[in-house]
Amino acid sequence: MEPETFGVWIANQTLMKDGVTVLLxxxxxxxxxxxxxxxxxxxxxxxxxxxxxxxxNTASVPKQGQLEDLQCFVELAKSVRVKEQGxxxxxxxxxxxxxxxxxxxxxxxxxxxxxxxDAKTYxxxxxxxxxxxxxETPSDRISRALKTFFPSIDCVALPPPSDDSIVMQNIxxxxxxxxxxxxxxxxxxxxxxxxxxxxxxxxxxxxxxxxLAVLINKYTDAVNDPDTIPIIxxxxxxxxxxxxxxxxxxxxxxxxxxxxKELSQRGEPVEENEGEGNMMQIHKxxxxxxxxxxxxxxxxxxxEIDVTKALSQLQDAVYGTAEKPGSIPSGLLNxxxxxxxxxxxxxxxxxxxxxxxxxxxxxxESPDTYAYETLMQDLRxxxxxxxxxxxxxxxxxxxxxxxxxxxAEWNAYAKMKDFREQEQLEQQxxxxxxxxxxxxxxxxxxxxxxxxxxxxxxKQQTEQMMAEYAKKMKDVEDEERAILEAEMKEHTKQMxxxxxxxxxxxxxxxxxxxxxxxxxxxxxxxxxxxQMKQVTDVCMALKEKNEKLTKExxxxxxxxxxxxxxxxxxxxxxxxxxxxxxxxxxxxxxxxALGAGAAAAGGAKRGTSKSKSTRK
Numbered sequence: 227m228e229p230e231t232f233g234v235w236i237a238n239q240t241l242m243k244d245g246v247t248v249l250l251x252x253x254x255x256x257x258x259x260x261x262x263x264x265x266x267x268x269x270x271x272x273x274x275x276x277x278x279x280x281x282x283n284t285a286s287v288p289k290q291g292q293l294e295d296l297q298c299f300v301e302l303a304k305s306v307r308v309k310e311q312g313x314x315x316x317x318x319x320x321x322x323x324x325x326x327x328x329x330x331x332x333x334x335x336x337x338x339x340x341x342x343x344d345a346k347t348y349x350x351x352x353x354x355x356x357x358x359x360x361x362e363t364p365s366d367r368i369s370r371a372l373k374t375f376f377p378s379i380d381c382v383a384l385p386p387p388s389d390d391s392i393v394m395q396n397i398x399x400x401x402x403x404x405x406x407x408x409x410x411x412x413x414x415x416x417x418x419x420x421x422x423x424x425x426x427x428x429x430x431x432x433x434x435x436x437x438l439a440v441l442i443n444k445y446t447d448a449v450n451d452p453d454t455i456p457i458i459x460x461x462x463x464x465x466x467x468x469x470x471x472x473x474x475x476x477x478x479x480x481x482x483x484x485x486x487k488e489l490s491q492r493g494e495p496v497e498e499n500e501g502e503g504n505m506m507q508i509h510k511x512x513x514x515x516x517x518x519x520x521x522x523x524x525x526x527x528x529x530e531i532d533v534t535k536a537l538s539q540l541q542d543a544v545y546g547t548a549e550k551p552g553s554i555p556s557g558l559l560n561x562x563x564x565x566x567x568x569x570x571x572x573x574x575x576x577x578x579x580x581x582x583x584x585x586x587x588x589x590x591e592s593p594d595t596y597a598y599e600t601l602m603q604d605l606r607x608x609x610x611x612x613x614x615x616x617x618x619x620x621x622x623x624x625x626x627x628x629x630x631x632x633x634a635e636w637n638a639y640a641k642m643k644d645f646r647e648q649e650q651l652e653q654q655x656x657x658x659x660x661x662x663x664x665x666x667x668x669x670x671x672x673x674x675x676x677x678x679x680x681x682x683x684x685k686q687q688t689e690q691m692m693a694e695y696a697k698k699m700k701d702v703e704d705e706e707r708a709i710l711e712a713e714m715k716e717h718t719k720q721m722x723x724x725x726x727x728x729x730x731x732x733x734x735x736x737x738x739x740x741x742x743x744x745x746x747x748x749x750x751x752x753x754x755x756x757q758m759k760q761v762t763d764v765c766m767a768l769k770e771k772n773e774k775l776t777k778e779x780x781x782x783x784x785x786x787x788x789x790x791x792x793x794x795x796x797x798x799x800x801x802x803x804x805x806x807x808x809x810x811x812x813x814x815x816x817x818x819a820l821g822a823g824a825a826a827a828g829g830a831k832r833g834t835s836k837s838k839s840t841r842k
Contacts, residue, residue, distance in 0.1 A: 268449040293365040324376035331383040349381035440465035477516035484512035495570035495618030570618025
């Protein structure tokens with residue numbers, strides 16, 4: 227009979243039992259018409275080594291003599307190794323449970339006395355009991371192989387699905403026509419299988435899905451290689467290595483995804499060690515979850531050393547290993563800490579730049595009205611606002627960098643404010659000096675105007691008297707001449723007194739202006755600017771001219787007094803000379819004083835302009 231299944235097929239749907247995934251495998255039957263003996267053994271090896279429950283399906287109740295057809299089970303002893311130096315005696319520790327399913331059973335099996343017995347008892351006591359002869363028969367070897375290789379043997383019998391031959395030819399298309407007895411038996415078989423099914427294990431450790439896939443792949447490669455014998459321990463250890471690698475990769479991926487998701491959802495940088503939900507708390511939670519992945523996947527199926535190795539690999543991936551002593555480990559934690567620090571640096575920099583923008587504008591646009599004390603107060607308020615708004619581990623560093631950058635700017639601003647205040651003070655002093663000089667000029671002009679008028683009148687009177695005196699002196703006698711000379715002396719004395727009075731007034735004014743200029747010089751000597759120096763030079767020139775005028779006036783007064791004692795003609799002539807000299811000195815002084823005053827005002831203004839242009 228031709229088989230309907232070739233090779234080994236795995237169902238594309240899985241079943242679940244107590245959290246364990248159950249896979250159904252269907253293999254090609256042994257002793258098929260076109261099958262080779264070696265092919266039967268290979269299929270049997272792969273099916274047995276991949277299963278935790280091996281269901282051997284035959285029609286009707288077997289006889290002991292029919293065991294000879296199962297010679298392939300004996301070949302397992304030569305086709306499989308548990309370890310490289312092991313033998314078939316250890317097969318029971320790695321082979322699946324054996325379930326012999328008897329199909330289309332119409333007669334219940336009986337014992338040697340003809341009493342009905344269940345299928346399992348019949349299999350163990352009537353089929354696998356051995357011949358009892360002196361020499362071991364092929365059936366005996368097969369019986370011994372089944373009992374030795376498999377940890378448990380069970381047997382279940384199923385009645386025929388139907389008595390109708392047409393239904394039997396296509397059962398799948400006639401499931402509604404199957405007998406109730408068969409359906410009940412099938413349901414009972416399914417329950418029995420689920421009750422007895424256990425995970426695929428090696429040395430008591432269950433295999434994971436990835437391990438099972440690796441094991442099947444390794445066994446298939448081995449049976450297809452004529453020079454290779456499947457070694458269960460080797461295949462299992464290879465599957466453990468792959469399972470460990472897969473678990474570590476999943477754990478690392480979970481850690482990385484968890485941290486990235488947490489930080490992305492927050493949107494803002496987080497503190498490293500302070501406050502609720504800080505970076506290290508997020509790390510700890512993600513790291514524990516990743517460790518749980520490894521423990522869950524490996525703790526049952528792997529040795530403790532394999533689990534420890536996997537956890538160590540996870541630890542190295544998260545915390546990193548320093549390539550050189552003192553270097554920073556390049557683990558995932560450091561990666562996320564670095565990213566968070568950079569996020570914090572950018573976030574805090576923007577916060578402090580936004581807060582400082584208004585202060586910077588006031589410093590640039592309103593330096594005359596924005597006082598340095600106000601600047602310092604605004605910076606203190608900025609600090610408070612910044613620490614309330616800043617986020618993340620770079621908060622303090624960004625603020626310290628801000629202070630380092632701003633210190634030079636603020637110091638320069640303070641110096642500029644001091645310079646502007648000094649400049650304003652100097653300008654105020656210059657204006658005050660200009661006012662003093664202008665007042666001196668007005669006082670001098672007023673006094674000079676009065677003295678000039680008096681000197682001019684005296685000159686005219688003297689000239690008139692001299693003319694009258696000369697005319698009269700021709701016609702008068704000696705007695706009248708004496709009277710006229712007496713009148714002339716009296717008039718000369720009066721003019722001399724008036725001149726002396728003007729000289730005294732000029733001396734008083736000169737002394738007063740000298741004192742006022744001395745005060746101005748003392749004030750200006752406190753300043754060091756070029757503007758102050760220029761005004762000081764003007765004041766010194768005025769002072770020198772006042773002192774010179776005082777000396778000239780004193781000398782003129784002394785000369786007038788000396789000449790009074792001379793003759794009348796000499797008196798009149800000296801009087802005329804004195805008046806002329808006084809007018810000349812006065813005119814010279816007036817021109818010098820006005821020039822010095824104008825120079826002072828002009829110099830002060832030029833100094834101010836020069837100071838502004840220089841300081842700008």
